[in-house]
Amino acid sequence: MAPRKGEKAVTTLKNCTVAIAGHLGDEWSSESVERWCSYNGATYSNIVDADVTHLLATPKQFKDRVSAVKAALQYKKTHIVTKDWFEDCLTKKRHLKETPYSLKEDEKKANAKKRREEKAQKAMEKAVDFVNTTTNHIYRDSTYFSYEVLLTRQGEEHVERYVLYLFESNAKPHLYHFAAKFYKKPRDSHPGIYRPSQTAKRFSREFAEFKEFFRQKTGLHWDDRIAKAGTVLEGKFQYQPPTGGKPVGIIANPSPQDKTIPTLDTSTGPDLPAEPQSNKKPQVQPTEVIDLTASPKRKLLIEDIIQQTGKEKRQRLDNGDASSLTRDHKRLKNTVTKDTPLNGPGAARNIPIVIEDDHERKPKTKGELKKEEADNLEKLVSAELELRQKEIRPFVDAIFNPEKDEGGIQGVILD
Known part of the structure; x- marks a missing residue:
């Protein structure tokens, strides 16, 4: 039916050709669908051919493959959808996408799910062995x-x-x-x-x-x-x-059986002279001592330290100075060389060197600094008082002891 005179034509389903696969419901007769198509700019067709763009069918009709569905399956561009697509398009007054309503897509999803379930079942049976x-x-x-x-x-x-x-x-x-x-x-x-x-x-x-x-x-x-x-x-x-x-x-x-230790073949080639064996102990070369707190100019040799401290020890033993020996012992104990291992059995004494000088002092705490400041202030006040007493002492003596006024200070005061 064409729109009345003066009414604006509706083009919701423009360029769409709609057909039905059979009975869709009480109110979905072919005459009703044809009337709705004419109101919304679509074309209705009684047969399914290459011109049909949308075939309305129920899931049962699609599963049973009725004649209209079989004919629509021959054309790739023909959408086989439920009647909900047609109804929603008319309600919302716009052309909706067919995928959510497509019976083809529903069948593809159902087949994919079935294949996954069959694959999982086979995998479970396979996992037994x-x-x-x-x-x-x-x-x-x-x-x-x-x-x-x-x-x-x-x-x-x-x-x-x-x-x-x-x-x-x-x-x-x-x-x-x-x-x-x-x-x-x-x-x-x-x-x-x-x-x-x-x-x-x-x-x-x-x-x-x-x-x-x-x-x-x-x-x-x-x-x-x-x-x-x-x-x-x-x-x-x-x-x-x-x-x-x-x-x-x-x-x-x-x-392991393929590992071989290479040996020197002495059957061929010139004979190598044997190294002479000696019972002498290998001579230890002087090793440079690392001082972690001093500058490079203050680095020493460990042998020099041993010689110097050994001579001092003998002198102090004669003088009975035990405290100096204890200090030297700690000084030698904390010696670390460049060749000393960082781990292993020989690393038990690997501690940093600190060669203490006599003029170096331990940093003071805040409490000690405050106490020292108070003592210095007290000494300064005492010195100031003492100085002033020395300055006014002659005048006091001149007033109270005129006999001892040797510099004529009393006369100056009286004037």
């Missing part, structure tokens, strides 16, 4: 080497394979799990499973299991896998390291 790959991932070390190691061996008919895995948990703190699969032939859908630990453990435990299994199957230690790459032992599997600049993993120290 292997490792739950949903909650764990392949471990990678600091070089980004993936701990999914392939071992191969040529069998009687097929190439046999072992795949070693070291898994790391997604959650923190990380736990680890070692497991292995054995494929007796290519495309073996039921490989053998080896998993020594029923539950995840710390890295050191599971990595030790990983390395031990590698040693049993290849005859090589894990840390020798690069140095002895290509080595094939009888009845053992072979490991081929990654090539083309790919990470090969961390290489630790070689196995």
